Structure formats: C-alpha cells, structure tokens
Amino acid sequence: MEEVLWIVRTGSPWRDLPALFGNWSTAFRRFSDWCTADVFKRIFDALSGDPDMEYAMVDATIVKIHRHGQGAKGGLRAKP
Structure with missing residues (x-):
C-alpha cells in the first residue's frame, strides 16, 4: 500500500520507485x-461509510477572520 501512496503523492513513474519498496515490477503487478x-x-467504501460528524463541526469562536471581514474601518479615505 505504501508503494501506491508514494506513486500517487510524487506522480513518478513506477520505474522510479525507491529500492526500499522492493522491485517496482512486483509493486506494479x-x-x-x-x-x-x-x-x-x-477500501474507499469501508472508510467512507457512515461518518461520525460530531467532531467535524466548526465553532465560530475558534475561527479567526481577517480584520476587514469583521467590519473594521480601513481602506482609502477621501480627504476634503
């Protein structure tokens, strides 16, 4: 499985698989x-089954917003 993840992560051809993973031909086969x-x-179906969304909620008290998104004064001001 690590061989496949390495190939996907790097985008390299199978022949460039590092020797620590073994023979590239065996890994490709x-x-x-x-x-x-x-x-x-x-594997995908088993891992994406019924997700528990309890820990995936985002609380607004921990999300930081840029100061312009908070309604702060800023920008160019026209002077008379």
Whole structure:
C-alpha cells in the first residue's frame, strides 16, 4: 500500500520507485491485480461509510477572520 501512496503523492513513474519498496515490477503487478479485484473501491467504501460528524463541526469562536471581514474601518479615505 505504501508503494501506491508514494506513486500517487510524487506522480513518478513506477520505474522510479525507491529500492526500499522492493522491485517496482512486483509493486506494479500487485497494484494492477488490486485494481482488477476492486480492492481500492472496497477500501474507499469501508472508510467512507457512515461518518461520525460530531467532531467535524466548526465553532465560530475558534475561527479567526481577517480584520476587514469583521467590519473594521480601513481602506482609502477621501480627504476634503
């Protein structure tokens, strides 16, 4: 799985896979087999099942706004 994530993250071709991941051909063959068997779709479906949104709420007391968004005075002023 780390091999696939490295390829996706860097956008490199399979032949540039670092040696610490093993042979690039073996990693690509495993990736290809997993695509054929819909392994990645099943992983995505399992992880995106019923999300618990309790901890995804944004409270306005912790969100900082730029001073212009707060109604602060600023900008160019015309002088008579």
